[in-house]
Amino acid sequence: MKRHWWNGSMTLLVIRDADQAVKQVSVSKMLVVSVPIAAVISISGLFLAMQWKSTAHIQELQGQVTSQTMALDVTVKDKDEAIRLLKNEVIRLSSQAESVKDRLEQMSSLEKQLQQFVEGYIAPSDASKHSAMLSAPSQSSGWNERIQVGGEDIEASTDQILNLANRSRIDLKQVSDMLNTMQRSVPTTLKQAQNRQSTIAGTPSIWPTKSRRITSSFGYRQDPMHGRAAFHAGLDIGGELGDPVYAAADGKVIEAGFQPARGNYIVIRHVNQLDTWYMHLQSILIDVNDTVAKGDHIAKLGNTGRSTGPHLHFQIVQRGEPIDPFPYVRNALYETASSKKSIPTPLIRTRRSSEPLMSLSTRADSYPIYQS
Structure with missing residues (x-):
């Protein structure tokens, strides 16, 4: 029967000191061979395990890097988009x-x-x-700024x-x-x-009645009642009984009543110490302390008091002194005439044919003042 080599044994001599006996150790050949092989296998296994673990860790890290790279790409894209939106x-x-x-x-x-x-x-x-x-361009330009555009696309x-x-x-x-x-x-x-x-x-500026026929102007004249020279303190505007009389400006009624010479009359207080007077009225439609607006219907034209016929005596007083009312209402007279597509000459009767012209330089206080 053939004997295998690993079935034998090996003797090891252990010499410690010169004066000590030599010891013999018998070791099986199988053990001598298997121990190094086992060590090599163990070391190789450990190395392979470490390499596998390292490879897995590397792959994990690579996966994380890939994920982070993708996230960074997305972030960069988002930032680019955000930057683009911010630029816009x-x-x-x-x-x-x-x-x-x-x-x-x-x-x-x-x-x-x-x-x-x-x-x-x-x-x-x-x-x-x-x-x-x-304001015209924004309303009448008629173009859409989001459609009618063009030019080169050059990024800022x-x-x-x-x-x-x-x-x-x-x-x-x-x-x-x-x-x-x-x-x-x-x-x-x-x-x-x-x-x-x-x-x-609050400044008188509108014509105070329907009629535009001026029968007597402001200034000196021959009095129609007794023929003596007298100062006329306002405008006489001829009209029909019952014609509307309008407030020439915003103001407050300070007088409204009857007086023998004035007849039914109204006094309205305005700004700048101006008062407007309306005399010879048929009837009064407002009361004292009423507030009126320019153009309000305040009375009806009449023939009361010291009057020769239906008319309105319109007068402006400033600081207690009568002033010529015509410059205040002149524009209203001509604007009204112009709106009718004709500009008639105002009928201003300053004197009768037999009346002498009075010098405008004559003082008003040299003659009695009549309000008619």
Whole structure:
């Protein structure tokens, strides 16, 4: 029977010191061979395990890196989109800032024109025309700014966007300054305009009755009752009994009643110490202390008191002195005539054919004043 080599044994001599005995250790050949092999296998297994674990860890790290890279790509794309949107927003806000600045400059210009109008330097028609001119483009241009556009598609750089944002910041600062200025000035101008409006509304300016026939003007004349020279303190306007009589301006009724010479009469107090008098009325439609507006129907034309026929004696008194009312209502007389597509010559009877002309330089207090 053949004997295998691993069935034998090996003897190891262990010599420790010279004076000590030699020891013999018998070791199986199988053990001598299997121990190194087992060690090699163990080390190899450990190495393979470590390599596998490292590979798995590397793959895990690679997966994480890939995920992070993808997330970063998404983030970068989101940031790019956000930057693009921010650029567009900066451009839009810059455009709006310029538009608001332009509109505020227009409003500031209108505010200055309003100030000038209030101070009496320009006519209101000029300001209204300018206002219409400024507002016309937005109403009548008729084009859609989102459709009718064109040009090359050149992306704006970051520096350009930053410059645009800086200009927009400056524009908005200017807008803020303009708003602060207007906030301080507009209330004052508005108050002045309101005062001016009250003054205009309270100044006699409309024709006080339906008829336009002037039968006697303001000034010296020969009295129709006794023929003596006398001062006529108002305008006599001939008409029909019952014709409406209108308030020539906003005001407050301070007198309303009857007096032998004046007949039924009304006195209205206005601004600038002006009073308007309406005499020889058929009837009175308002009471003392009533507030009236320009153009209100206040009475009916009549023939009461010291009168030779149906007419309205219209008189303006300032600070207690009668003044010529015709300059106040002249425009209303001619505007009314013009609206009828003809401009008739006002029928002004200052004297009879047999009456002498009185010198306008003669003092009023040299003659008695008659109100007829």
